[in-house]
């Protein structure tokens with residue numbers, strides 16, 4: 001157990017079974033603990049026959065999947081996913097090798113309300129740390145990268161509530177700044193996560209040792225991306241803060257593709273808020289309406305809180321861009337695109353958008369005004 005597990009808000013009592021992390025981690029409906037302990041060895045030997053036999057051997061009766069709880073179905077998808085990614089890494093399209101996996105993956109996708117393959121949440125948050133940890137390589141750096149992603153899940157789930165609240169408030173309301181401050185506190189987990197990654201995971205290990213396990217696979221004629229950290233839903237925070245009405249076509253297209261891999265509640269959040277007015281737009285309109293006259297203290301406080309939240313988002317993105325640029329540098333990379341389906345250039349675009357919004361808010365807030373009486 002880590003500090004982040006201890007300080008995580010009490011998700012385990014949540015009504016959404018996808019948030020019952022301890023229950024999902026503990027579940028082993030396929031009896032995969034032992035076969036998957038051997039996975040790093042099979043991968044080291046590129047033993048495709050053993051990987052194929054392991055996938056075939058773990059498959060449950062598809063009809064029985066409907067009777068499983070959602071946590072059990074998520075755990076089963078987690079475990080089958082480790083074999084999908086491993087087979088693909090060694091050049092074998094997994095469903096061509098084991099066609100009987102198709103009805104099982106389809107049933108698990110239906111039961112969980114998610115795509116018919118594993119996502120980054122299966123690979124990290126829903127993956128038990130310690131002796132039962134599912135890993136492709138068994139290397140310490142892989143465990144660290146999994147931990148880096150685990151660190152942010154509870155905070156981003158909590159941010160869903162604070163950002164929902166933000167969308168309902170106006171910047172004159174003192175609650176607007178409070179919602180922003182809470183979100184800023186939650187988003188700091190992203191900065192801690194990327195600092196931990198930079199300290200513990202070398203870009204070369206990621207590029208050469210891990211990235212090949214995150215390739216897309218074909219399921220029922222459609223290609224599904226592997227478990228990419230890009231599926232971490234930071235976009236949920238962007239959405240109501242600035243993205244819903246101040247985006248860019250490249251980021252929109254990336255989100256359209258990424259949202260497919262999200263939890264049902266997150267997709268619903270996106271549908272509810274994508275046509276809304278962002279916090280940045282609401283605040284800029286309020287500040288320009290005040291013109292040169294005095295700024296109400298609640299509005300000034302909202303501006304400071306919004307600028308601070310955008311600064312934290314920018315800090316994550318600048319540090320993340322640094323490691324991504326190294327891992328996808330020409331001399332290191334094996335693939336042009338990230339495992340989330342986009343090139344490093346997208347990260348530059350999103351970093352610039354975040355920075356531009358921060359600058360806009362700071363400038364608008366700093367325009368000389370008569371202080372309120």
Ligand code: HEM
Nearest residue numbers: 148149193197206229230234324327338339340341342350
């Ligand atoms: C060696 C470590 C990492 C590398 C090389 C890397 C690389 C990339 C790349 C190339 C993208 C572009 C989209 C794509 O994947 O196709 C991306 C997106 C993204 N990554 Fe990472 N990443 C790393 C670690 C992390 C970690 C630890 C997190 C968070 C816990 C994270 C969160 C994100 C997010 C949220 C995006 C979407 C774009 C954004 O919001 O700025 N990444 N990453």
